[in-house]
Amino acid sequence: MLLPFRVWALELTDLLSPTVLLYDPGKEEIMYEKGSDNVINIASLTKIMTTIVAIENISNLDDKVLITDSMLAEIPSDASVAGLKVGDEVSYLDLLYASILPSGADATTALAHSLAGSTEGFVNLMNEKAQSLGLENTHFANVTGYDIDNHHSTAKEVLKILLYSLKNDLFNKIYRTKEYTLSNGLVVKTTLDYYNPSGMYDLSKIVGSKTGYTDDAGLCMSSIINIDGKELILITLGAQRDLNSPDNIDDALSVISYLNHNYKNVVLFEKGATFLELPVKYSNINTYEVKASEDITYFTDDYDNTNIKYHFDGVDNLSFKNKKGDKIGTINITYQGQEFSQDVFLDTDIKISLGKYLFTSPICIIVYSALVIILSLCLFGIFSLKRHKRKHHHKHA
Numbered sequence: 001m002l003l004p005f006r007v008w009a010l011e012l013t014d015l016l017s018p019t020v021l022l023y024d025p026g027k028e029e030i031m032y033e034k035g036s037d038n039v040i041n042i043a044s045l046t047k048i049m050t051t052i053v054a055i056e057n058i059s060n061l062d063d064k065v066l067i068t069d070s071m072l073a074e075i076p077s078d079a080s081v082a083g084l085k086v087g088d089e090v091s092y093l094d095l096l097y098a099s100i101l102p103s104g105a106d107a108t109t110a111l112a113h114s115l116a117g118s119t120e121g122f123v124n125l126m127n128e129k130a131q132s133l134g135l136e137n138t139h140f141a142n143v144t145g146y147d148i149d150n151h152h153s154t155a156k157e158v159l160k161i162l163l164y165s166l167k168n169d170l171f172n173k174i175y176r177t178k179e180y181t182l183s184n185g186l187v188v189k190t191t192l193d194y195y196n197p198s199g200m201y202d203l204s205k206i207v208g209s210k211t212g213y214t215d216d217a218g219l220c221m222s223s224i225i226n227i228d229g230k231e232l233i234l235i236t237l238g239a240q241r242d243l244n245s246p247d248n249i250d251d252a253l254s255v256i257s258y259l260n261h262n263y264k265n266v267v268l269f270e271k272g273a274t275f276l277e278l279p280v281k282y283s284n285i286n287t288y289e290v291k292a293s294e295d296i297t298y299f300t301d302d303y304d305n306t307n308i309k310y311h312f313d314g315v316d317n318l319s320f321k322n323k324k325g326d327k328i329g330t331i332n333i334t335y336q337g338q339e340f341s342q343d344v345f346l347d348t349d350i351k352i353s354l355g356k357y358l359f360t361s362p363i364c365i366i367v368y369s370a371l372v373i374i375l376s377l378c379l380f381g382i383f384s385l386k387r388h389k390r391k392h393h394h395k396h397a
Helices: 043-057 069-073 092-100 103-117 117-131 155-166 169-176 247-262 354-360 362-396
Strands: 019-024 029-035 063-065 089-091 179-181 185-190 205-216 218-227 231-238 264-269 274-279 286-291 296-300 307-314 327-335 338-345
Touching: 019 155, 019 274, 019 338, 029 092, 043 103, 043 117, 043 155, 043 169, 043 205, 043 218, 063 069, 063 103, 069 103, 089 092, 092 103, 092 169, 103 117, 155 169, 155 218, 205 247, 218 247, 231 247, 231 296, 274 307, 274 338, 286 327
Parallel strands: none
Antiparallel strands: 019 029, 019 231, 063 089, 179 185, 205 218, 218 231, 264 296, 274 286, 307 327, 327 338
């Protein structure tokens, strides 16, 4: 999993976190970075890896887990918890939500014990996953993110973990959830509520998140932010703790405000826009319109429609041999030096016109030509034979 080297030059000069990374998943580009290669503790952002590794090792999400004293005994007294008690019996699905939303160390520890037999065994699975993702500066020593030696990562590698995790439908859903009721009746809520108890912040643009804090890591947050329908990933690490004005939240709102005022998600081509017409052979329709199957958008601060270029790579024509659902080509679009594409699939069956096929098909024309030649030869033979017989008759007469 490689990240692109191109970085946009955004004028974000007032951010409080020493480490910031803003990423556009659609373009696969870093829009802004500061200290993103610094190796530091990432606090409860650790639970992103804990949760995705758990998901990949759970065979049945509905299976129950009994919360035991040994699970809860190893959790530091100042760790964030979901509120599970000894004797509670909850499902694996419950534990996954309880790990991400309230950042429950009790839930992550329960996952580790039930899936790997111990925290140490589960941490090994996390480090194996880190190696498989090519993370060179990431190492885990626990499943919660509390301060301990040899537990660290970087903003860029947290991004890689998050991008990998979001490809999983269940993780993606959990990461975007704000409130969930466990099967034992316990209600868990996103930690964003912890940073916004009075509702003074407008956090509606943050559509998914995971926060964290330790003394060493400072205030940390990973989030999906939505700007004019465009989703971006923001990661901040190492902010100072101030619950009256949490720097990680302030930074997220600063980025959102800047993007809202300077960027727009421009529709380059609307769904249904026609790019070209392909000729159709042997059918009652003469052409087929190649259209955009969905809106094609571009997130930019400088829109100029004269810079849009596109070309179609695909079939030269269509016929009844092409069936609905067939991929017939790709529309390749270039704008401001960026290239992106949209595959084109035939959205209807093309019905044959027997008349056109019989009179215009090369095979039929060849057959007709052959028949004409054969018929001509036959007629010529018959004519010659009759002429020969007449001559023979006159000779005997």
